[in-house]
Amino acid sequence: MRLKKLDDDIIKRLKDISGDTNVITDEGLLEPYSHDEYAEIQIRRVPEAVVRPETAIEVSEILKLASQYKIPVTPRGGATGLCGGCVPVHGGIVLSLERMNRVIEIDTTNLMAVCEAGVTLSEFYKAITNTGLFFPPHPGDEGAQIGGLVSTNAGGARAVKYGVIRNYVRGLEVVLADGRIVNMGGKLMKSSTGYSLINLLIGSEGTLGVITKVTLNLMPAASAMFTLVVPFASIGQAIKTVPHILTGGIIPMALEFVDRKALKVSEHYLNRKWPCDEGEAHLMFIIDADTKDELVELSLKISEICMKNGAIDVFVADENEKQKNVLEIRSLMYEAMREHMVDLLDICVPRASIDKFVNAVREVEEKEKVWLPTYGHAADGNVHVHLMKAYWDGGVWTEIPDAIEKAHAIRDALHEEGKRLSGLVSGEHGIGIVKKPYMESFLDSVQLELMRGIKKIFDPAGILNPGKVLPE
Numbered sequence: 040m041r042l043k044k045l046d047d048d049i050i051k052r053l054k055d056i057s058g059d060t061n062v063i064t065d066e067g068l069l070e071p072y073s074h075d076e077y078a079e080i081q082i083r084r085v086p087e088a089v090v091r092p093e094t095a096i097e098v099s100e101i102l103k104l105a106s107q108y109k110i111p112v113t114p115r116g117g118a119t120g121l122c123g124g125c126v127p128v129h130g131g132i133v134l135s136l137e138r139m140n141r142v143i144e145i146d147t148t149n150l151m152a153v154c155e156a157g158v159t160l161s162e163f164y165k166a167i168t169n170t171g172l173f174f175p176p177h178p179g180d181e182g183a184q185i186g187g188l189v190s191t192n193a194g195g196a197r198a199v200k201y202g203v204i205r206n207y208v209r210g211l212e213v214v215l216a217d218g219r220i221v222n223m224g225g226k227l228m229k230s231s232t233g234y235s236l237i238n239l240l241i242g243s244e245g246t247l248g249v250i251t252k253v254t255l256n257l258m259p260a261a262s263a264m265f266t267l268v269v270p271f272a273s274i275g276q277a278i279k280t281v282p283h284i285l286t287g288g289i290i291p292m293a294l295e296f297v298d299r300k301a302l303k304v305s306e307h308y309l310n311r312k313w314p315c316d317e318g319e320a321h322l323m324f325i326i327d328a329d330t331k332d333e334l335v336e337l338s339l340k341i342s343e344i345c346m347k348n349g350a351i352d353v354f355v356a357d358e359n360e361k362q363k364n365v366l367e368i369r370s371l372m373y374e375a376m377r378e379h380m381v382d383l384l385d386i387c388v389p390r391a392s393i394d395k396f397v398n399a400v401r402e403v404e405e406k407e408k409v410w411l412p413t414y415g416h417a418a419d420g421n422v423h424v425h426l427m428k429a430y431w432d433g434g435v436w437t438e439i440p441d442a443i444e445k446a447h448a449i450r451d452a453l454h455e456e457g458k459r460l461s462g463l464v465s466g467e468h469g470i471g472i473v474k475k476p477y478m479e480s481f482l483d484s485v486q487l488e489l490m491r492g493i494k495k496i497f498d499p500a501g502i503l504n505p506g507k508v509l510p511e
Contacts, residue, residue, distance in 0.1 A: 042109050042110065042111045042129050042131065042501070042502065042505060043108055043109045043110055044087065044110075044130065044131075045087045045088055045110060045131065045132070049104065049108060049110065050062065050064060050088060052104055053088065053090050053101065053104070053132070056090075056092070056097050056100045056101055056104070057090050057091060057092050057093070057097050057101070061090065061091040061092070061093075061138070062088055062089070062090050062091075063088060063089040063090075063091075064087070064088050066085070068089075069085050069086055069088075069089060070085060072085075072086055072089045072115065072118075072127070072133045072135065073085045073086070073126065073127070074118070074123075074126060075118045075119065075120040075121070075122075075123060075124065075125050075126065075471075076118065076119055076120060076121055076180075076373075076377075077120070077121050077122060077123050077471075077473060078377045078378075078380045078381070078382070078383070079381065079382070082123045082126055082472050082473065083126065084126050084127050084128050084129075084130065085127075085130075086113065086127040086130055086131060086132065086133040087130045087131055087132070088131075088132050088133070089132070089133045089135055090132055090133070090134055090135070091135045091136075091137060091138050092134065092136070092138065092139065093138045093139060094139070095139075095212055095214055095220055095251040095252065096220075098134065098214045098249055098251055099214050099218040099219070099220055100218065101132070101134065102214055102215070102216060102217065102218045102249065102502075103217065103218035105131075105132060105216075105502050106216055106217050106218060106500055106502060109500055109502060110131050110132060110502060111127065111129040111130065111131030111132070111502055111504075111505050112131060112132045112134050112249075112502050112503055112504070113125060113126070113127040113128075113131065113132070113133050113134065113245070113504050114134045114136065114186075114190070114245035114249045114250075114503070114504060115133050115134060115135045115136065115187075116136060116156065116157070116183065116184035116185075116186050116187025116188075116190070117159060117180070117182045117183040117184040117187055118187075119179075119180040119182055119183040119187070120187070120191065120468065120469065120471060121373070121383055121385070121468045121473075122385075122465070122468050122469050122470060122471030122472065122473040122474055123471040123472035123473050123507075124190075124191065124244050124245070124469050124470070124471035124472070124504075124507060125187075125245075125471075125504075126471070126472055128472060128505070128506035128507075129505050129506060131502075134249060136155075136156045136157040136184065136186055136249075136251070137157050137184075138157060139155040139156055139157040139186075139251060140155060140157040140158050140159070140162070141154065141155045141158070142154045142155075142158055142162065142163065142166040143155065143252070145166060145167060145170055145172070145257075146226065147170055147171070147172065149226045150172060150256060150257045150258065150259075151209065151226045151254055151255065151256060151257060152166070152167065152172075152174070152254070152255045152257055153210075153252065153253070153254050153255075154166075154185055154252070154253060154255070155185075155186075155251065155252055155253075156184060156185055156186025156187075156189075156249075156250050156251050156252065156253060157184050157185075157186065158184060158185045159181065159182055159183065159184055159185075160177075160178070160180075160181045160182070160183050160184070160185070160188065161181035161182065163185060164181070167257060170257075171259065171260055172257040172258065172259065172260060173257060173258045173259065173260035173261065174207070174255065174257055174258075175197050175200075175201035175202075175207070175258060175292070176188070176193065176194070176195055176197060176198070176201065176202075176203065176204050176207065177195045177196060177197050178193035178194060178195035178204075178467070179195055179196075179370050180370075185253050185255075186250040186251070186253065188204050189204055189208055189211070189240070189241055189250055189253055190240075190241075190242070190243060190244050190245050190250060191204075191242060191244060191467075191468070191469040192204050192205050192241050192242035192467075192469075193467060194416070194419075194421065194466065194467030195467070196292070196293035196295055196325065196366075196369075196416065197292045197293050197325070198293075198416065198419055198467075199290065199291055199292065199293055199294050199416065199418040199419055200290050200291060200292045200293075200327075201258075201292065203467070204241065205238065205241050205242070206256075207255050207256045207257075208224075208237060208241055208253060208254070208255060208256075209224050209225065209226060209227055209228070209254045209255065209256050210222070210223060210224035210225040210226065210227070210237070210252075210253070210254030211223045211224060211237055211240055211250055211252070211253060211254070212250070212251045212252035212253075213240055213248040213249065213250055213251065214248060214249045214251055215248050215497060215498075216248070216497065216498040216499070216500065216502055216503050220251075221236075221248075223236050223237045223240070224237050224254065225254060226254060228256070239493060239497075242469070243508075244469055244470065244471065244504060244507055244508055245503060245504040245507070246494060246497075246498065246503050246504045246507055246508055246509070247493070247494065247497040247498060247503065248497060248498075248503070249503070261327035261328060261329060262328070262329050262330060262331075263327065263328055263329070263330060263331045263333075263334050264292075264325065264326065264327045264328075264334070264362065265324075265325075265326050265327075265334045265337075265338055265355055265356065265357050265362075266323065266324065266325050266326075266355075266356040266361070266362040266365050266366070267322075267323070267324040267326070267338060267341060267342075267353060267354065267355050267356070268313070268314045268315060268321055268322075268323055268324075268353075268354045268356070268365060269321060269322040269323075269324070269341075269342075269345045269350045269351075269352070269353050269354070270299070270315050270317040270318030270320075270321050270350065270351045270352055271318050271319070271320050271321065271322070271349060271350055271351060272318055272319060272349065272351065273318075273319050273320060274296065274298065274319060274320035274397055274401075274413070275394055275397065275398065276320070276348070276349050277296050277320040277321065277322050277417075278296055278320075278393050278394040278397060278417060279348065279394055280322065280344065280345055280348040280349075280350070281294060281296075281322070281390070281393070281417045281418060282390075282391065283344050283347075283348055284341060284344055284345075284418075285418060287340065287344055289326075289337065289340055289341060289344075291324045291325060291326045291341075291418070292325040292326060292327050293323065293324065293325035293416075294322065294323075294324055294416070294417045294418040295322070295323040295369060295414065295415070295416060295417060296320060296321070296322055296323075296393075296414060296415060296417040297320065297321050297322075297323060297369060297372075297414040298319075298320060298412045298413055298414050299316075299318060299319055299320060299321060300319075300412065300431070301372050301376065301412035301413075301414060301425070302321070302368060302369070302372065303431075304372065304375045304376055304412075304431050305368045305369070305371055305372045305375040305376075306368060307375070307434055308371065308374070308375035309367065309368060309371060309375070311364055311367065311368055312364075313365070313368055314354040314356065314361075314365065315352065315354050317351045317352065318351050322345070322350075322417065323365065323369060324341055325362075325366075326338070326341070334357075338353075338355055341353070372412075372414065373423075373425075376412065376425055376427065376431075379427055379428055379429040379431070379436055380425055380426065380427055380428065381426040381427065381428050381442060381443055381446040382425075382426040382446060382450060382473070383423060383424070383425055383426070383468075384422075384423065384424040384425075384426070384450065384453060385421070385423060385464070385465045385466055385467060385468040385474075386421075386422055386424070386453065386454070386457040386462050386463070386464060386465075386466065387419075387420050387421045387422070387457075387462055387463050387465065387466030387467075388420045388422065388457055388460040388461070388462035389420055389460065389461060389462070390417070390418060390419060390420040392420070392460040392461075392462070393415075393417060393420055393422060395456075395460060396422055396453075396456060396457065396460055396462070397413055397422065399452075399453065399456040400413050400422075400424055400453065403449055403452050403453065407445050407448070407449055408439075409426075409427065409439050409442060409445060409449065410427045410429075410430045410431070410439065411424050411425060411426065411427065411449070412424075412425040412427065413425070416466070419466070420462070420466070421466030421467055422466075424453060426442075426446045426449055426450065427439065427442065428442035428443060428446075429442070454477060454480065454481075457481075458480065458481060463481055464477045464478070464481045469508075470507065470508045471507055471508070472506065472507060475506075475507065475508060475509070475510060476510065478508070478509065478510050479510050487509065487510070490508075490509055491509055494509060
């Protein structure tokens with residue numbers, strides 16, 4: 040079905056719904072809504088209008104109008120994504136949820152929080168401070184909005200022990216493509232009442248409905264937390280240590296492997312210092328416990344296992360400021376390298392196969408004479424590989440000849456390796472525009488047929504975030 044353009048009458052009706060100041064049509068003001076944090080500018084598209092509703096009723100009226108006239112609608116959260124998920128590829132309306140930013144309730148009895156979709160992760164963390172409760176997921180950028188986190192089933196470093204966003208969503212308020220408002224779930228810890236529509240919406244990237252309100256499960260906060268940094272002579276040696284940690288009965292909050300050279304770029308970018316400069320690769324652990332004594336005991340166990348497996352040393356950050364420093368250097372590695380990147384891969388493989396995948400990355404790197412900084416979540420198999428167009432050496436960037444042309448072959452080779460190892464194209468960043476072309480090679484036709492059928496039921500006119508996730 041053909042999607043239509045906005046006209047003056049529709050713009051006027053949008054202003055009647057959300058107010059003149061909340062419907063943006065000025066060309067100079069639309070550009071920031073044309074992209075997310077994905078590095079390449081080729082995927083940017085400027086919308087015809089941005090509408091900033093304040094209530095689910097307004098969202099409903101906007102979608103009724105869009106459904107009537109077959110106008111594409113692209114829901115937008117904090118735009119911190121890395122796959123073009125909120126890029127309005129067909130123009131139309133960008134539905135920005137930034138004004139729906141109220142934390143409605145912190146229920147300390149049920150250990151639940153209710154908030155609107157536009158609440159940022161940073162504001163949400165502040166809202167639960169001093170309640171004795173904890174929201175474990177930390178996908179990285181705290182400017183991300185709750186609705187966007189749910190729409191992408193965001194993961195992050197803490198997923199090892201506590202799981203991804205899906206594990207914490209208990210209820211959703213969703214506006215369907217035709218404007219109907221549906222409330223799913225609630226402050227419930229379990230349900231066997233019919234199909235799990237909530238789980239269909241989680242990770243659907245705004246293609247099935249617009250999430251306007253979320254009920255999240257919280258947990259009692261741990262009393263103490265340490266961060267450990269463990270250098271190894273090689274990335275393979277570091278990764279091979281991970282199974283020994285997990286089979287040793289230790290489940291850290293986070294267990295990351297990081298390329299030391301990529302860390303140096305982030306250090307330089309932030310003007311900060313990582314705890315140590317030794318080795319080619321480091322493991323980073325975040326552990327929590329009810330007492331400091333328990334943390335010390337856990338730290339000793341981890342240290343013993345790592346040293347037995349060839350670690351050079353073990354550094355413990357036991358103060359908040361030191362822990363924050365380590366996490367920020369790790370979290371901003373992408374930002375530090377973004378200007379000199381072609382793409383960032385997000386392949387997920389069985390965790391026992393990480394070393395095989397990383398070995399394949401190194402082989403491709405050597406064959407193509409490029410630099411492929413590699414790091415990721417060592418305990419859940421999610422590997423991030425940067426396809427770079429420049430080398431970095433002590434603060435100096437040097438262009439790699441034919442890097443952009445080589446990137447296509449490199450991406451294909453690493454996707455093939457991911458498939459060979461029974462992996463998937465995305466572990467946490469989602470599909471959006473960027474990874475959509477690879478869905479058919481990673482998923483069989485039956486799965487894609489079922490997904491298309493679900494899309495047709497939820498959005499028969501195809502107006503919600505068209506051009507995303509599913510191959511045409």
